[in-house]
Amino acid sequence: MAIEVRIPTILRNYTGGAKAVSAEGATLDELISNLESAHPGIKERLVDQGNLRRFVNVYLNDEDVRFLGGLGTPVSDGDTVTVLPAVAGG
């Protein structure tokens, strides 16, 4: 088993159009690195200078990872990670 990562429309150009891909890792950080090896370029859209980008929401199951442990959040087989770009502006 692996971790399902749900990809928003705007990042599907990195996943060949796939809405969801699977990846592995013990933490969110590792998961994103694993994602990067299969889908080069995607990490930069999620992470900036070692932190999650401010206007990208990442959820582990039903929780915003900002309220868990950010990139250090532990993840395990069977979890679902959802990426949603924040809807924001001025």
Next chain:
Amino acid sequence: MLTISQELVDKIIAHARADHPDEACGVIAGRGGVPERFVPMENAERSPTFYRFDSMEQLRVWREMDDRDEEPVVIYHSHTATEAYPSRTDISYASEPDAHYVLVSTRDEQDVEFRSFRIVDGVVSEEEVRFIP
């Protein structure tokens, strides 16, 4: 071109008026590019110059749309002191290339501006809005 019912337009404007002087924001969900279901969202910033969907509410609403085979056909927000045109921040955070970005300005108490745009890769193009009864 955005084709939208007058009823939905009235709901967007009423939301924008109610939250003035803070910016109001929300989504019209629908299928096949037709806006149908009005979903007002909380502006987590509660600000007259900025808006951001609350992240937990956004997850819930996005899942609901997924379950119903809907997409965010319209993403709307208000400007409360400036014209109904995407600001620099609106453009840099626009992340739904298939959505109609609707801007409403409540700066005039009598008159309301209601305009629609596509924002793709940092490029704004205004589109015609057709109101249907």
